Amino acid sequence: MQLCYIDESGTPESTGNTSHFVLAGLSIPDEFWRFHLTQLETIKSKYDLQEAEIHVAWMAQRYRDQESVPGFNSMTFADRRNTVGIQRTRKVKKLKQNLNGKSRKTLRFFRRTNDYIHLTLQERRQVITEIAKLISSWDDVRLFAECIDKGFFDPARSRRTIEEQAFEQIVSRFEHFLKANHPRDPHYGLIIHDNNQSVAEKHSKLMKTFLSDGTLWTHIDYVIETPMFVDSELTYMVQMADLCAYAIRRYIENSESQLFNLVFQRAQKRGNRTVSVRHFTKNSCTCTICRSH
Ligand SMILES: [Zn+2]
Numbered sequence: 001m002q003l004c005y006i007d008e009s010g011t012p013e014s015t016g017n018t019s020h021f022v023l024a025g026l027s028i029p030d031e032f033w034r035f036h037l038t039q040l041e042t043i044k045s046k047y048d049l050q051e052a053e054i055h056v057a058w059m060a061q062r063y064r065d066q067e068s069v070p071g072f073n074s075m076t077f078a079d080r081r082n083t084v085g086i087q088r089t090r091k092v093k094k095l096k097q098n099l100n101g102k103s104r105k106t107l108r109f110f111r112r113t114n115d116y117i118h119l120t121l122q123e124r125r126q127v128i129t130e131i132a133k134l135i136s137s138w139d140d141v142r143l144f145a146e147c148i149d150k151g152f153f154d155p156a157r158s159r160r161t162i163e164e165q166a167f168e169q170i171v172s173r174f175e176h177f178l179k180a181n182h183p184r185d186p187h188y189g190l191i192i193h194d195n196n197q198s199v200a201e202k203h204s205k206l207m208k209t210f211l212s213d214g215t216l217w218t219h220i221d222y223v224i225e226t227p228m229f230v231d232s233e234l235t236y237m238v239q240m241a242d243l244c245a246y247a248i249r250r251y252i253e254n255s256e257s258q259l260f261n262l263v264f265q266r267a268q269k270r271g272n273r274t275v276s277v278r279h280f281t282k283n284s285c286t287c288t289i290c291r292s293h
Helices: 030-046 077-097 101-116 121-136 162-181 197-213 236-254 258-266 288-292
Strands: 002-009 020-029 142-149 189-194 223-230 277-280
Touching (some): 002 162, 020 030, 020 162, 020 236, 030 121, 030 236, 121 236, 121 258, 142 162, 142 258, 162 189, 197 223, 236 258, 236 288, 277 288
Parallel strands (some): 002 189, 142 277
Antiparallel strands (some): 002 020, 020 142
């Protein structure tokens, strides 16, 4: 059995502050799942992140309140957490007395970054890089992704929305992979999706039509069931899919190649061509994904 963990980066709406929507899937054979989880937990415990969700977009930001603590870098993890924690508790009290758009944004920022306040920005980046390196070493794992340039996507010409197109592509490529990986006796595959109320129902319905009628690209024989929706806070491998989606989007939008070059090694190849990751954009694009597709 192959377990394909799916998560997204960027917003599917044409508005929003990202130019791309990326849906990424990371397929892990069931027999190696426990081994990979243990490897991941080893990195997390090194940084005292055992219970934390690895959410790259929140970790990679600057925490200005943390940076203003004198001698922060030479403190122990416990002292750092304690010092920033006390500051934040005071600030939260003040912010709650005057709730508006700005204060709500700061409160949200505090909530999301609370698990990482004992790590400096450099350490947080180091964790992300170590995990990306770990993913790049997983020879038995495959990366699937559909990266949609929202400026290039024409809703009038497409039979699907941006999210639906991305999901159909991932399901099709996952199915192709299952057939090609063990052509004599293909393994079955299950999709495990980050729970998101707005997509759960849509993707379940869409998957049912794929199971009965196939996608535009293939008949579906080996991807089984509708997607399992899980809480990304609790499911580590969905967090790995999130890291991959983030790395791909940051490469396409900002040319940040460090994380991308690591996770892209897990894409499925046929000869020299990468077949499991696509950049849906103008023909003239010369990014690594387009050049190798
Ligand atoms: Zn491209």
